Amino acid sequence: MFELIKVGTKIDFMGKMKYITFGSLVLCLISAYGILNKMNYGVDFRGGAEVQVKFAQSENLESVRGALDKAGFKGVSVQTIGDEKDNSVLIKVQADESELNQVTEGITKNLATAFTGNPASVEKVDIVGPKAGKELRSSAVQAMFWAILSIMIYIAVRFDFRYAPGTMVSIIHDLLLIGGILAFTGMEFSLQIVGALLALIGYSVNDTVVIYDRIREYETKNPEKSLIDNINDAVNDTLSRTIVTALATFIVCIAMYFLGGGAIKDFFFVLSVGVILGTYSTVYVAAGFVVLSDKFSKKNRAHSFNEAKNITN
Amino acid sequence: MKTSWWVRFSALLVFIVLSVLVLLPTVMKFDEKGSYPIKSKINLGLDLQGGLYMIMGIDFKKVYKDEVLTYARKIEAVLKDQEIVATPGTMDLSDLMDPKQVINFAKASDVEAAKKKIKEFYAGVIRITREEGTLLEVALSGTIKKQIEEQSVGKSIEVIRNRIDEFGVTEPEILAQGNDRIVVQLPGVRDIERAKELIGKTAKLEFKLVNDTVAPDVMMGWLDKAAKAGIVFKKGDRFSEYLKNMNEFLKADLPEGHELAFEKQANATTGVEANIPFVVESLPRITGDDLADARVQIDPQKNDPYVSMDFKTAGAKRFEETTGGNIGRRLAVILDGNVYSAPVIQAKIGGGSAQITLGGGANFNKTMGEARDLALVLRAGALPVQLDFLEQRTVGPNLGTDSIEKAKLASIVSCVLVFIFAVVYYRFSGAIAVLTLMLNVLFTMAILVALDATLTLPGIAGIALTVGMAIDGNIIIFEKIRDDVRSGISYAKAVQMGFDSALWTLLDANITTAAAGICLLNFGTGPIRGFAVTLLIGVAVTLYTAYSVSKIFFELYMNKNQGKSLSI
Numbered sequence: 082m083f084e085l086i087k088v089g090t091k092i093d094f095m096g097k098m099k100y101i102t103f104g105s106l107v108l109c110l111i112s113a114y115g116i117l118n119k120m121n122y123g124v125d126f127r128g129g130a131e132v133q134v135k136f137a138q139s140e141n142l143e144s145v146r147g148a149l150d151k152a153g154f155k156g157v158s159v160q161t162i163g164d165e166k167d168n169s170v171l172i173k174v175q176a177d178e179s180e181l182n183q184v185t186e187g188i189t190k191n192l193a194t195a196f197t198g199n200p201a202s203v204e205k206v207d208i209v210g211p212k213a214g215k216e217l218r219s220s221a222v223q224a225m226f227w228a229i230l231s232i233m234i235y236i237a238v239r240f241d242f243r244y245a246p247g248t249m250v251s252i253i254h255d256l257l258l259i260g261g262i263l264a265f266t267g268m269e270f271s272l273q274i275v276g277a278l279l280a281l282i283g284y285s286v287n288d289t290v291v292i293y294d295r296i297r298e299y300e301t302k303n304p305e306k307s308l309i310d311n312i313n314d315a316v317n318d319t320l321s322r323t324i325v326t327a328l329a330t331f332i333v334c335i336a337m338y339f340l341g342g343g344a345i346k347d348f349f350f351v352l353s354v355g356v357i358l359g360t361y362s363t364v365y366v367a368a369g370f371v372v373l374s375d376k377f378s379k380k381n382r383a384h385s386f387n388e389a390k391n392i393t394n
Numbered sequence: 395m396k397t398s399w400w401v402r403f404s405a406l407l408v409f410i411v412l413s414v415l416v417l418l419p420t421v422m423k424f425d426e427k428g429s430y431p432i433k434s435k436i437n438l439g440l441d442l443q444g445g446l447y448m449i450m451g452i453d454f455k456k457v458y459k460d461e462v463l464t465y466a467r468k469i470e471a472v473l474k475d476q477e478i479v480a481t482p483g484t485m486d487l488s489d490l491m492d493p494k495q496v497i498n499f500a501k502a503s504d505v506e507a508a509k510k511k512i513k514e515f516y517a518g519v520i521r522i523t524r525e526e527g528t529l530l531e532v533a534l535s536g537t538i539k540k541q542i543e544e545q546s547v548g549k550s551i552e553v554i555r556n557r558i559d560e561f562g563v564t565e566p567e568i569l570a571q572g573n574d575r576i577v578v579q580l581p582g583v584r585d586i587e588r589a590k591e592l593i594g595k596t597a598k599l600e601f602k603l604v605n606d607t608v609a610p611d612v613m614m615g616w617l618d619k620a621a622k623a624g625i626v627f628k629k630g631d632r633f634s635e636y637l638k639n640m641n642e643f644l645k646a647d648l649p650e651g652h653e654l655a656f657e658k659q660a661n662a663t664t665g666v667e668a669n670i671p672f673v674v675e676s677l678p679r680i681t682g683d684d685l686a687d688a689r690v691q692i693d694p695q696k697n698d699p700y701v702s703m704d705f706k707t708a709g710a711k712r713f714e715e716t717t718g719g720n721i722g723r724r725l726a727v728i729l730d731g732n733v734y735s736a737p738v739i740q741a742k743i744g745g746g747s748a749q750i751t752l753g754g755g756a757n758f759n760k761t762m763g764e765a766r767d768l769a770l771v772l773r774a775g776a777l778p779v780q781l782d783f784l785e786q787r788t789v790g791p792n793l794g795t796d797s798i799e800k801a802k803l804a805s806i807v808s809c810v811l812v813f814i815f816a817v818v819y820y821r822f823s824g825a826i827a828v829l830t831l832m833l834n835v836l837f838t839m840a841i842l843v844a845l846d847a848t849l850t851l852p853g854i855a856g857i858a859l860t861v862g863m864a865i866d867g868n869i870i871i872f873e874k875i876r877d878d879v880r881s882g883i884s885y886a887k888a889v890q891m892g893f894d895s896a897l898w899t900l901l902d903a904n905i906t907t908a909a910a911g912i913c914l915l916n917f918g919t920g921p922i923r924g925f926a927v928t929l930l931i932g933v934a935v936t937l938y939t940a941y942s943v944s945k946i947f948f949e950l951y952m953n954k955n956q957g958k959s960l961s962i
Contacts, residue, residue, distance in 0.1 A: 083818065083819050083820075083821070085819075088880055133793070135792075181783065181786070185587070185788075186587065202790070203788075203790060204789070204790040204792065204793040205787075205788065205789050205790060205793055206586075206786065206787065206788040207786075207787050208783070208785065208786040208787070209784075209785050209786075210782070210783065210784045210785060212451070212784055213449060213784040213785040220917050221917065223917070224913045224914065224916065224917030225913075227913045227916075228909065228910045228913035228914075231909040231912075231913065232906050232909050232910065235902075235905060235906055235909060236906070239902055272922060273852065273922070275917070275922070276852060276914060276922040276925055276926075279910050279911075279913060279914045279917070280856075280859065280910065280914070280925070280929065282910045283906065283907035283908075283909070283910030283911060283929070284863065284907070286903075286906040286907070286910070287863065287866065287903040287904070287906060287907050290899070290902045290903045290906055291870060291899055291903055294898070294899045294902060318877070319873070321873055321876075322866075322869050322870055322873040325819065325869050325873075326863075326865070326866040326869050328815070329812050329815055329816070329862050329865045329866070329869070330859070330862035330863055330866075331862075332808060332811045332812055332815060332862065333808040333809075333811070333812060333858050333859060333861060333862035334859075334862070336804055336807050336808035336811055336858075337801075337804045337805070337808055337855060337858055337859075339804075340800065340803055340804035340807055340808075341800055341801050341804035341805075341855065342796070342797050342800030342801060342804070344441070344797050344801075344851055345797075345801065345851055345852065345855050348852060348855060349855065352859070
């Protein structure tokens with residue numbers, strides 16, 4: 082057998098819980114700060130127009146920006162997109178709802194007069210009015226909320242209420258950290274990213290469920306062992322599967338990231354990072370949180386037990 | 395082998411054959427007219443084949459505002475026949491959903507007559523909200539507002555569909571979203587700008603009499619005066635907005651009941667656009683509602699295309715009256731507030747038909763295109779309300795082809811990498827896993843075609859991702875088998891136990907993924923929806939292939955070597 086994780090591996094995952102929890106918490110806080118202050122929202126959420134044009138020959142970005150500035154467009158930003166040889170640029174402008182409809186025409190007309198020897202053709206246009214942007218924002222938040230809620234309910238019903246909070250916390254942990262990475266790298270937060278995040282929620286929970294399943298199995302098989310020991314055993318015994326699955330998914334994401342072309346690059350960036358984070362959070366956040374919520378529910382149980390005793394006395 | 399195995403194996407074979415049959419038209423690029431019974435091919439999303447996606451919204455506040463003013467004008471026209479002068483005054487916009495329009499009269503006795511007429515013509519449509527001296531305030535009735543709300547979206551969709559059908563788009567999708575949204579998807583449209591223009595056209599046709607008593611230099615003087623006051627038309631402005639400001643500004647100068655309109659004319663040699671002013675009556679003599687049909691015809695002598703129109707009975711009568719009573723005057727054909735042409739009425743035109751000529755002289759194809767669009771818009775009807783573009787996404791056809799090639803290559807590479815990984819790690823069992831993964835892709839594609847779902851770029855990504863995640867099912871089972879083999883259980887027993895204990899884990903894992911997928915489906919716009927669809931199909935197929943199908947192969951193998959060995 083070819084093994085990545087040697088049989089009998091016993092890493093004391095739960096032993097390092099304290100430091101890891103602290104580290105995760107700090108990272109989450111930094112990420113939350115980044116998301117609130119530094120997030121670069123794309124045209125989908127902010128409203129405005131994004132026009133991708135392809136020039137016949139390569140064109141200087143500054144002169145494109147200059148030409149559009151001069152034509153009176155507001156908030157012009159120009160960047161290259163795709164391969165260098167494509168001569169494609171992405172033009173972003175801000176506009177009011179009433180002007181948005183004429184943006185494409187305005188840009189093509191102005192580029193045609195400014196660069197007579199180098200014709201540009203429009204490849205892709207995304208125009209989102211401020212009203213639609215606002216709605217997309219709220220529907221994105223709603224989608225995430227319902228995804229997390231429905232998964233929590235399923236876990237609570239299928240497993241135990243002690244497991245549900247861990248799932249939720251680990252999902253939120255993943256989302257926060259990826260959000261932080263997006264915010265600090267200045268990557269654009271678009272509809273596609275929301276799609277990737279939702280896919281990631283699915284993946285991360287998938288991972289969590291497998292470990293929870295094993296913890297539950299060990300809890301019934303070895304009730305004499307402490308919960309922490311059972312969790313440690315479960316995590317170690319499923320470690321091989323966790324790593325191999327993560328690797329297989331990661332291979333796909335990386336291949337798609339490098340070869341899939343500009344349109345899905347960001348999507349797979351988020352997934353690649355997310356697979357690594359998801360694996361980490363499954364082991365530490367999701368499994369670790371069971372210990373916490375177990376303590377909490379035991380305390381409650383002990384409390385009600387005492388009350389019951391008092392009544393009989 | 396047991397009977398149950400044979401049943402499961404036959405079922406698998408049936409699924410494979412069915413999938414191949416469903417996918418054949420897509421793979422072999424069958425012609426739709428061919429004799430092959432299955433016609434459906436894979437639907438490519440807008441992002442892959444190029445096209446136009448937009449969401450349009452109706453602003454009911456604006457609609458009510460326009461509507462109440464229109465009714466005030468109608469009342470004005472009705473009273474004019476009774477020799478009563480009524481002039482629409484200010485509008486009370488304190489409640490935007492219920493604007494109130496003031497109508498002013500010359501004397502108090504006219505108010506009573508007006509009230510009677512309103513009751514006679516507009517009962518149930520207009521309600522009188524205030525009455526003070528020589529003033530009457532009207533607003534729309536609740537019934538009419540409800541009717542507008544209910545019908546706006548439906549009627550707009552009908553009109554848009556008519557226009558698009560004539561434009562010749564295959565499989566357009568025009569859907570209502572709530573009671574104030576319309577989603578339009580036009581896959582494969584090449585000339586996106588023209589399509590957009592066509593859909594958005596309000597196409598309000600009016601015939602108004604021109605007042606030629608105002609000399610051209612007087613008009614030029616007005617324009618100079620307006621320009622000095624800052625009313626100039628800049629590129630990118632809305633022309634209708636400019637026109638409105640202009641008429642407001644010149645209210646005192648214009649003859650009573652008249653307004654200014656422009657004809658846009660491009661100089662044939664210099665190409666410079668100029669606006670030629672006209673003084674026309676405010677109230678139209680005939681409108682687009684009176685039209686029965688419109689079509690393009692070509693003048694055989696000059697070889698110029700023109701649009702010929704047929705009027706409905708009432709419209710034909712009014713047209714005959716108007717032309718008969720105003721011989722020698724000019725009648726302006728006004729489309730969306732702009733003068734198209736203003737021919738001199740030579741004689742009484744009966745028979746209920748008329749023509750609009752389109753400048754001519756310019757490029758024949760261009761004029762022809764314009765004539766065709768005009769006829770189309772006139773025939774298909776005007777949009778009942780103004781639609782605002784809320785969201786618009788277009789993808790050029792080249793970009794789509796480029797994306798599809800790249801995504802295809804990347805998907806194949808990533809699948810092959812996963813296959814290699816599986817075989818290296820799990821040897822023979824890995825090979826079985828690869829086989830189930832391939833079947834997974836086959837089934838997923840076949841279901842996509844069978845469900846008539848749309849494959850988008852993220853959708854392709856979804857299939858690749860499914861492969862990455864589907865192997866998880868195999869891994870869970872294989873790791874379990876490995877565990878059991880290590881603890882000394884026989885191969886045959888280990889395989890059986892592995893499958894049994896992994897079933898629930900597999901179910902849990904995939905149901906939670908599906909939960910996220912369903913949320914994605916409800917959230918998504920076009921492309922993301924495509925991802926959700928492939929993800930959901932992938933999850934369902936994964937459960938079958940990773941568990942049932944690989945079990946079939948494992949049982950076959952274990953049976954062949956009597957459970958003595960397994961390369962895992």
